Amino acid sequence: MTLLLDAKRDSDLQHAISLLRAGELVAVPTETVYGLAADARQPAAVSGIFAAKQRPANHPLIVHLGHIAQLEEWVTQVPDVALALANHFWPGPLTLVLPKATWVDPIVTGGRDTLALRIPAHPALRELLQRGNLAVAAPSANPHKGLSPTSAAQVMACMQGKLAAVLDGGDCTVGIESTIVDLTSAEPRVLRAGPITASTLADFLGSPVHHPQQHNVAVPGNMQVHYRPRTRLKLKTSAEVQLDPGYRVARLLLSEPQDPVSVGFALTRLMPQDKPAYARLLYRALHEADQLGAKEIWVELPPTSEDWADVQDRLGRAASS
Structure with missing residues (x-):
């Protein structure tokens, strides 16, 4: 116990x-x-x-x-x-x-x-x-x-x-x-x-700090597949994430939803555009989406700026197969 x-x-x-x-x-x-x-x-x-x-x-x-x-x-x-x-x-x-x-x-x-x-x-x-x-x-x-x-x-x-x-x-x-x-x-x-x-x-x-895009040093989290929900996760563009999939999908959006409520969407969560707030809520939202029995979780691609690199990293590994 x-x-x-x-x-x-x-x-x-x-x-x-x-x-x-x-x-x-x-x-x-x-x-x-x-x-x-x-x-x-x-x-x-x-x-x-x-x-x-x-x-x-x-x-x-x-x-x-x-x-x-x-x-x-x-x-x-x-x-x-x-x-x-x-x-x-x-x-x-x-x-x-x-x-x-x-x-x-x-x-x-x-x-x-x-x-x-x-x-x-x-x-x-x-x-x-x-x-x-x-x-x-x-x-x-x-x-x-x-x-x-x-x-x-x-x-x-x-x-x-x-x-x-x-x-x-x-x-x-x-x-x-x-x-x-x-x-x-x-x-x-x-x-x-x-x-x-x-x-x-x-x-x-006051001196350079190297940030290699890829490395083979064994550290926590350095695996191609990691941080993954049980439900398949797919990264989508802002246009793709608005399309009705025809099957049950949970969505995490950065842009306002443009479509009417659809039976295909088990969840539509509008995430904060502020990076620290987004990061604070990301795993909570993925845990919630993972409980819904949806076929897939769609996550709108985050910004590519350096301050979003950790979010990009976690989502990229979560979407790997």
Whole structure:
């Protein structure tokens, strides 16, 4: 049985800490998506994440810290650029990839000699990490390649019985996974698009930040098929998404619907044109559309500007087959 705990209740927060210390899995809220957490210092507990998600063992995890000072424990060195980014963007949706400390178990890193770390901005998770003196490995709390959850209810719907508890901290305020930046080479590289763009990072650092369109570095989310609902997802132009398909379709639009209500549309959701608001609602809308028994989900293509790169990335992978 999976417990549903309330992050606002002190006794429930303490219970979540006790479960993690005991080697159990607990879904926790972050500002990005809900994470399936295990004590990162316990390899047996971390292995449970892979079993629960059916995730390949060579796919690295992100370790969530409570304090910047913990960096020195988990990596061999903290370069100046890492410390500058951490001090400016943490807590927040930025993950840094650095050479791992020798003691860190390969189960956490997918067998690699690098480690991905960040400090999350959700107040309940930060309180849990700091009060419990914990660091947790926590990929998204959903089956492998599935839609990331942005609410406790979504976690319960897809993972109940596979973990000890879900800590309900409300809906995620960012709603899309963190930016991942590799700091192991001379020039920082964005390995996963996220809410913090390469241009934002470059402006802060005053030096270039590379953002390759394709790379073969194993990081969370770097799979051709990922973030996928059970219902087939298709990306459509603003003209195509207005056409009556003749079968049941759920639509996520950026432009106003031009057609009368049609029995073919199981759902028509007008999404925000503001990028942060769109990202915050994207997975919630896809989860809703996925429950309707429609033949397909149609999503109007988002803008191609850099600030929409993370949305483009997630939708592109969700539509892959």
